Structures are given as structure tokens and as C-alpha cells.
Amino acid sequence: MTIDIHFLPDNVTVKATVGECLLEVAERAGVTIPTGCLMGTCHACTVELDDGEIIRACITPVPPVKGQLNIHLFTDPTW
Numbered sequence: 026m027t028i029d030i031h032f033l034p035d036n037v038t039v040k041a042t043v044g045e046c047l048l049e050v051a052e053r054a055g056v057t058i059p060t061g062c063l064m065g066t067c068h069a070c071t072v073e074l075d076d077g078e079i080i081r082a083c084i085t086p087v088p089p090v091k092g093q094l095n096i097h098l099f100t101d102p103t104w
Contacts, residue, residue: 026042035098
């Protein structure tokens with residue numbers, strides 16, 4: 026199953042397979058998400074979903090949602 030992942034504010038949309046790592050989807054789409062440890066501990070890759078849920082892109086798979094999943098990127102000046 027594939028869904029559309031929409032990265033904001035970059036306004037980039039890409040198809041992704043359910044279960045695929047969100048960080049890999051972002052890289053494939055040309056969207057930069059900062060990384061640190063790549064294990065979810067440092068929180069450098071933190072992004073936000075439409076419902077306000079905060080996730081770490083390096084350890085979160087694409088969920089099985091209907092329609093489009095919006096990923097809100099934010100900039101942390103420490104990364």
C-alpha cells in the first residue's frame with residue numbers, strides 16, 4: 026500500500042510505501058531532516074504530524090493512513 030507524504034513548509038509531496046522509514050522517504054524527496062544518532066534518542070529528526078503528534082523520522086515507519094500524511098518540519102538552530 027502506498028500513500029502520499031506531504032512535507033511542509035517545503036510543499037513537497039512524494040509517494041511512500043507503508044512501513045518505509047520516514048527519514049528515507051524525506052531523503053528520496055530531496056527534503057532535509059537533520060539527524061544525529063539515527064536511533065531516535067537525540068531528537069534531531071523530530072517532526073510533527075497534523076494532529077500535533079511529535080515523532081522522530083529516523084525510527085518511525087510510514088503509517089497505514091488513508092489519503093495524505095502531512096509532515097511538518099521545524100528548524101532547531103542547535104542542529
